Amino acid sequence: MDEKIPGFESWTVCSNSALRRATRQLGQLYEEVFAPSGLRGTQFGLLTQIHMNDKPSLKFLADGLVMDLSALGHTLKPLIRDGLVELVPDEKDKRVKRATLTEAGRAKWEEANRLWAEARDRFENAFGTEASEELRKTLNRISSPAFAESFRR
DSSP states (O other), X not given: OOOOOTTOGGGGGOHXXXXXXXXHHHHHHHHHXXXXXXXXXXXXXXXXHHHHHTSOBHHHHHHHTTOOHHHXXXXXXXXXXXXXXXXXXXXXXXXXXXXXXXXXXXXXXXXXXXXXXXXXXXXXXXXXXXXXXXXXXXXXXXXXHHHXXXXXX
16 A cells, blocks of 8 residues: 655655644544534544543543643633533542543533444545554554653653
């Protein structure tokens, strides 16, 4: 699947450029699938992390999503406004805020999760199941703190 795109040869030598181009294209394709839910792909990803991690702290979410707290706040703001997510103080340390899905948030997540399953199936049909799994492993490695530490050395 080593496709050559006329005029783009110079872009294929940079991992960062290739990854950003792929991310933009895949993001656009997933946005098309998510459109009926009214959620953006980034919002669904955030709802999923909240759903799967049982009241995660904002720091936990930011670290896991490789974003700073202000960017996380920006992404959370419409979800809170729309009544899908609420922030609650940690039971032991009131300074720590934890995110939780509201009843409406759980319902929206379930709706969007069905769409995500469709997008995942489309991706795996187009890219291949084994290649998809290998790609996720590679991308998870690149987004790990260990990779960032190694890169900075």
